[in-house]
Amino acid sequence: MELSIVVLVLSFVVLLFLNVPIAISIGISTLLTMLFTIDFTPAVMTLAQRMAGGINSFALLAIPFFILSGILMGQGGIAHRLIEFAKVFFGMLPGGLAFVNVISCTLFGAISGSAVAATSAVGGFMVPAMTKEGYDRGFSGAVTVTASTTGLLIPPSNVLIVYSLASGGVSIAALFIAGYIPGLLLMAGLMAVCGIWAKMKGYPVGDRIPFREAVRKTIDAIPSLLLIIIVIGGIVAGFFTATEASVIAVLYALALSVFIYREVKVNQLPQILVKSVETTAIVMLLIGTSTAMSWVMSYENIPQTISDALIALSDNPYIILLTINLILLIVGIFMDMTPAVLIFTPIFLPVVTELGMSPLHFGIMIVLNLCIGLCTPPVGSVLFVGCGIAKTTISKMFKPLLPLYAAMFVVLLLVTYVPAFSEALPRLFGLYE
Template identity: 70%
Template sequence: MEYSGLVLVGVFFFLLLLNVPISFSIGVATIATMLYSIDFMPAMTTVAQRLAGGINSFALLAIPFFVLSGLIMGQGGIAKRLIECAMALIGMLPGGLALVNVLSCTLFGAISGSAVAATSAIGSFMIPQMEKNGYDKNFATAVTGAAATTGMLIPPSNILIIYAIASGGVSIAALFVAGYLPGMLVATALMIVCAGYSKLKGYPTGARLPLKVVLEKVLAAIPSLLLIFIVIGGIIGGVFTATEAGAIAVLYSLALSVGFYKEVKIKQLPEILLKAGETTAIVMLLIGASSAMSWILSYENIPQTISDFLLTLSENPLLILLLINLALIIVGAFMDMTPAVLIFTPIFLPVATELGMSPLHFGIMIVLNLSIGLCSPPVGSVLFVGCAVAKTTIEKIIRPLLPLYLAMFVVLMLVTYIPGISEFLPKFFGLY
């Protein structure tokens, strides 16, 4: 058993070092481990079955719908209206533009379901705007990258759907509702840091707008924000499932971006559909390959071995959860969220449940943890997008990122050790 585990880990990380795409690294490592453990034909048949079976889920149909709706809204003028709304509401506070950046990224990330899209759409406007008003460009880039990750917790979120599949049946509706409080906590913590940092550096405060202008900006953003309420309200009310909510999100985003705002032209739709198909194919290949890897992990009893090892290190559940979080932070710095959730959920979830943590609580913890990895070098995708938008380098934004990292880590610890932050809303609405 221990040798098969070494084969799996060794082949996987060796291929990653060679820059082999992660889905192929997972697949080849799984096949190598299968061949080490069982004969050729049963091994290849099992891999094929698990690849197909891994994506044979009705719940996964929600992913292409939410990807498509996010792409449509990403080009539909949503970002501009959200920024103007945030500017009208909080632009006059200390570090106003930094706070606007955080709130805009949070709202856009939640609507689009993509941290990369939020970084690109919000960052392309807010980073130059902040620099023009006297803010340091690297600080502006750091704020954009950190704040964009909050959309991973606030639904509609594809990564929460993927965790629901990886965990073996946690309610997607419960996960969606559970992400609200942690997501808002992260955004609040980032705003506190931005306000303090801006005051320390003497960054300017925005002008207070007349009430009439504030109301106009808020009203202009309401149609965009309604998507969140339609999706969650329908799921909570039992009107439709998460998958059906994805289809409704596509219809709503089309009506809003093509019909109401008129920012997306009909001739642009084929390109958007093609991009949605490409993104979905990448995600589905990752899910299929990771499902095969999860099977071999279970077959070789590797999660149970790791669970027993961790539980022998200490009898203190607080320490074990801290070790899991530290391990996931390291994983998140080197691996994208989707494969990390698919691979490490079967490994660490048994340990968490053994310690009395619910699968719902653990799901929010792992997604929040790996969200930090999205803005962490060397693999953090939002860092690369943010730096490309701002025309700066990752090395230059690390220093202003540190206090933002600290704020996110503090919230992670709160979410880890206070189950009510994740579980209160699902229990209140009778979803868990």
């Protein structure tokens, strides 16, 4: 078994350093590990079967629809309206544009379910606006990058659906509701840093928006904000499942973008569909290969070995949870969120449940933890998109990123050690398992 672990880890790391796409790296390292205990033909057949089984899930049907709705929203003028809505309440405060950036990224990320989409859509408007008002591009980009991850906690979130699959069936509705308080805590933590940074740098205060204009901008944003109420309200009330909600999200986003805001033309729809199919294919390949790797690790008894080692490390649950968080933070630096959730959930879930942590609570913890990885080099996809949008470099973003990382880590510790932040709302709505 020790040799299998070495082969799995070493081959995966080497392939990553050779810049092999992560899904292919996972698949090849999984096959190489299988070959130590299984002949070639059965190993290939087993790999194919496990990959096919990994994506053969009704719950995963929600992912392509949420991806499509997110792309429609990104091109449908929703980001601009959410930014104008946030300016009504926060634009006149010291560092107000930074607050507007955080809130807009949170709202758009929650509606679209994509951190990359939030970075692109909101950053495309906010970074030039902040630069024009005298904000540093590095700070503007750093705020956009970190704030965009909050939407992965506030539903609808594809990664929470993936966690439901990896954990063996934690309720998607419960996970969706559980993400609200941690997501809002993360937003508040980032806003606190923005306020302190803006005060230190003497960034300007925006003008107060006249009442009539404020009302108009609020009314203009209401159709966009209603999507959250329709999708999440319908799931909680039991009118439809998360998968059915994803289809409703597509229909609503289509009506909003094409017929109400009229920023997406009918002749653009084929291109949008192709883009959503390409993104879905990448995500499903990641899910398939990651599921196969999880099976190999289970076959080689790797999760149990790691679980025993962690429990033997200390009898203090706080130390063990801190250790798990530190491991996941390191993992997040080098691995994308979807495969990390699929691979490490089966490893750490038995450990935390033995400590008394619920699978629901752990799901929010692991997603919040890996959100930090999206903002860190060398693999952080959101970080590189943010650099491109802000037209700056990682080195110029690094200094303002440090206090934002610190805020995210503090929120992570709060969510880890205070179960009520994750479990209070599911209990309130009768969804707690």
